[in-house]
Structure formats: C-alpha cells, structure tokens
Amino acid sequence: LNIFAPYGIVKDVAVKTPGYDEPVRQRSLRTHNLALVLRHVAASPAPISRAAVAAATGLTRATVSSIVEELLAGQLIVEVDPPPRAGAGRPGVGLALADHGPAGLGLEINVDYLAACVVDLTGRVRHRRIRRAQQRGRTPGDVLDDLIELAAATSADAVAGGHTIAGIGLAVPGLVADGVLRLAPNLDWHEVDIRDQLLTRAPRAGLAVDPATVTIDNEANLAALGELDADAGPDRRAASFLYVSGEIGVGAGIVVDGDLMRGRRGFAGEFGHVTIRPDGARCHCGARGCLEAYASQEAILRNAGVDPADPGGPVARVVALAQAGSTTALVALEEAGAAIGVAAATVVNLIDVDTIVLGGVYAPLAPWLTAPIGRELADRVLAARWAPVAVRPSVLGASATVIGAAGWAVRRVRETPSTWLAHASLTPA
Numbered sequence: 001l002n003i004f005a006p007y008g009i010v011k012d013v014a015v016k017t018p019g020y021d022e023p024v025r026q027r028s029l030r031t032h033n034l035a036l037v038l039r040h041v042a043a044s045p046a047p048i049s050r051a052a053v054a055a056a057t058g059l060t061r062a063t064v065s066s067i068v069e070e071l072l073a074g075q076l077i078v079e080v081d082p083p084p085r086a087g088a089g090r091p092g093v094g095l096a097l098a099d100h101g102p103a104g105l106g107l108e109i110n111v112d113y114l115a116a117c118v119v120d121l122t123g124r125v126r127h128r129r130i131r132r133a134q135q136r137g138r139t140p141g142d143v144l145d146d147l148i149e150l151a152a153a154t155s156a157d158a159v160a161g162g163h164t165i166a167g168i169g170l171a172v173p174g175l176v177a178d179g180v181l182r183l184a185p186n187l188d189w190h191e192v193d194i195r196d197q198l199l200t201r202a203p204r205a206g207l208a209v210d211p212a213t214v215t216i217d218n219e220a221n222l223a224a225l226g227e228l229d230a231d232a233g234p235d236r237r238a239a240s241f242l243y244v245s246g247e248i249g250v251g252a253g254i255v256v257d258g259d260l261m262r263g264r265r266g267f268a269g270e271f272g273h274v275t276i277r278p279d280g281a282r283c284h285c286g287a288r289g290c291l292e293a294y295a296s297q298e299a300i301l302r303n304a305g306v307d308p309a310d311p312g313g314p315v316a317r318v319v320a321l322a323q324a325g326s327t328t329a330l331v332a333l334e335e336a337g338a339a340i341g342v343a344a345a346t347v348v349n350l351i352d353v354d355t356i357v358l359g360g361v362y363a364p365l366a367p368w369l370t371a372p373i374g375r376e377l378a379d380r381v382l383a384a385r386w387a388p389v390a391v392r393p394s395v396l397g398a399s400a401t402v403i404g405a406a407g408w409a410v411r412r413v414r415e416t417p418s419t420w421l422a423h424a425s426l427t428p429a
C-alpha cells in the first residue's frame with residue numbers, strides 16, 4: 001500500500017522560506033534545493049538519473065551531484081541499477097526514494113481500540129499493530145501507557161526491518177489545540193495535555209523523541225490528509241472532498257483545493273454534531289439530534305441488533321448480516337446512510353466539495369451506505385443536477401487514520417529533508 005502514489009506540494013508542513021524583506025542565505029538555498037531534488041526523485045515514476053534531475057530542476061550537474069550525495073548519506077534516496085538499454089552509451093545510475101531509513105510512526109487512540117503503524121518514505125505501510133479494547137472509563141494516563149507499549153513494539157519491528165522513526169503523528173477522537181485535547185466526548189476526557197503525556201512517556205519506551213517531530217491532531221484530519229496523499233491526482237489542488245470518519249464518534253476532515261480546512265480556531269470538521277433533528281435523540285455531547293446519535297457505529301449496531309462485543313468483530317458481523325440479506329441490518333444501514341446523506345448535503349450546499357469519502361467503519365459498510373447517501377445528496381444539494389457529488393469508500397480503508405498519522409511524519413521528512421539530515425537517528429540503535 002503506497003500512500004504517496006502521486007506526490008505534490010504539501011502546505012500542511014511548515015517550510016521556513018525567507019521572507020520578502022530577508023536576504024536568501026546560503027543555508028536557505030541549500031534547504032530549498034535539497035527539497036527540490038528530493039521532490040523530483042519522489043515524483044519520477046521510474047528511477048531518474050542525476051543528469052535528468054539537473055535538466056528538470058535547472059540546477060547545475062555539480063550542485064545536483066553534491067545534493068544527491070547528501071540525500072544518499074541521509075538514507076533518503078538510493079541508487080538503482082539502470083534498466084538495460086539497447087544501443088551505444090552507458091545509461092546513468094537511477095535514483096529512487098529509499099524504502100529503508102527514515103519512516104513515520106502513526107499512533108491512534110480511539111474509543112474501542114488503540115493502533116500503531118509504520119510507513120516508509122515511499123508511502124508503504126511496513127508494520128501495523130492494533131489492540132482492540134474498550135478505552136471508555138479509563139484515565140488518559142492508563143491509555144497512554146498502553147499506547148506507548150504498542151508504539152514501542154511497533155517501532156522495534158521497524159528498527160529490526162532497517163527503519164528509523166523520524167517522527168510521530170498521534171490521532172485522537174476529539175478537539176485538539178496546541179497538543180491539548182480539549183474535549184473527547186466519547187471518552188469523557190477534558191483538557192488533557194496529550195502532547196506532554198506522550199513526550200514524557202516516550203523515553204520509557206526507548207523512543208528518544210524530538211518534540212518538533214511530533215504532532216497531535218484530530219483523527220479525521222489525519223485520515224483526510226492520508227487520503228489526500230494516497231489519492232490526489234497529478235494536480236493536488238484539484239482535490240476537494242469531505243472525508244467522513246465513522247467510529248464510535250463521527251468526524252470529518254474537509255479538504256478544499258488540496259488543503260485541509262481546519263477552521264480559524266482549528267476545530268472545523270465536527271460533522272458528527274451537525275443537527276439532523278433539532279428535537280431528536282440526546283447525543284454524548286449534550287445536544288439533541290446530532291448525526292452521531294443516528295449514524296455512529298453504536299447506533300448502527302444497536303439498530304442492526306448486533307452485540308458490540310461480538311467476538312468476530314461487530315462491524316464484520318453487520319457486513320455478514322447485510323450480505324445474507326437480513327432486513328434488520330439492511331434497514332439499519334439504510335437509516336444510517338440517509339442520516340449521513342442529510343448532513344453531507346448541508347456541507348456540500350455550503351462549501352461545494354465534489355466527493356464524499358467514507359472512512360473508518362463506514363469503509364467496509366460503503367456497499368450499503370452509498371445509495372442512501374447519494375439519494376439524499378441528489379434530493380438536497382441545489383447544484384446536484386450540474387455538479388453531481390460522488391460517494392466512495394476511502395482508498396486506505398478502515399485504517400486510514402493511523403496510516404494518515406504516520407504519513408504526517410513521512411511528509412515532514414519529504415518536504416523538509418534538511419530537518420531530517422540535521423538530526424542523528426532519533427531511535428537509539
């Protein structure tokens with residue numbers, strides 16, 4: 001699985017470029033050119049020669065050679081044997097992104113599971129671990145202890161496989177600002193300094209972490225960024241979609257013109273709390289009639305008559321029932337889909353995205369959710385006749401969040417290779 005198939009410019013990662021009134025210093029030039037060469041190697045569909053990089057970037061061959069040496073030494077790229085060629089002349093050695101060396105560690109806290117995964121520089125998922133257990137009613141400290149244990153085991157897998165953890169993305173199911181989890185309604189956590197908790201525990205797990213290489217973000221935001229990396233076409237700015245993440249809670253990542261829309265205070269995307277019925281059922285957030293009360297994993301299981309503790313996995317059970325034609329399960333999915341469609345139509349009417357991406361538990365349930373969502377969109381989106389809205393499952397499936405979390409760290413290295421090159425290994429050898 002390659003989450004960076006087509007690669008474009010990522011505005012999400014801060015790149016320090018000289019300001020309008022600042023001189024361009026030698027160091028800035030070097031930083032810029034390192035990123036430029038790496039981007040060309042990454043974007044090339046086949047291994048690319050030094051000469052071809054020079055031609056494509058406009059840099060001199062000497063500059064390209066010296067930058068390539070630096071990237072090779074930092075394990076960011078590798079030399080690949082040239083393809084056999086007919087005719088005279090020795091073809092140049094090709095350059096490609098390294099599939100060993102720096103990698104991103106993704107972590108996820110969710111209401112009914114914890115997850116960790118490692119994604120290499122080429123976007124391939126290398127290791128993945130998941131621990132299914134109810135986290136509701138537990139303290140943040142206890143959950144973080146378990147998460148760090150999972151992180152340590154997964155990063156040990158990575159180190160054994162020749163990778164070095166270059167950064168960590170942690171996805172949480174709630175409102176995050178500056179590393180503080182303000183509110184996670186389904187965990188009943190308030191004002192938890194998750195960043196501090198992670199950073200103090202990491203060394204105990206043998207992870208020597210530089211705080212600059214760590215991000216804490218809302219789960220749907222990281223999943224949407226992962227989807228963007230995996231599925232953007234050649235023009236990343238053409239991507240506009242609503243990534244809907246169905247879990248115990250329901251969230252969304254809004255991507256407009258190739259950028260994640262976070263909102264002025266960073267709290268955009270609380271799709272689960274869009275009102276479906278003003279006088280409807282009580283939501284965990286305290287309000288009435290939120291989408292989450294009608295379309296969360298719990299609502300679907302309840303309406304389908306499936307035990308949340310089903311040993312084979314409750315969502316797999318719903319899929320099996322729907323495949324077998326169970327009317328109860330089909331009606332439950334139809335109702336959830338209609339509720340998602342009503343809320344999605346509101347979003348599309350306001351911000352005109354062209355696609356609804358179904359992630360989390362909605363990905364495996366997409367065969368039954370797509371039709372009712374599409375029907376509500378067709379009925380309720382004013383411009384639907386001229387600008388139809390597509391509905392499809394996430395290309396990353398149910399694991400999009402943890403893969404997207406690891407992808408944040410990979411993107412940081414790929415966009416600003418100088419930050420990686422300035423660091424020695426973050427994981428003790």
Ligand SMILES: [Zn+2]
Binds near residue numbers: 272286292
């Ligand atoms: Zn609510």
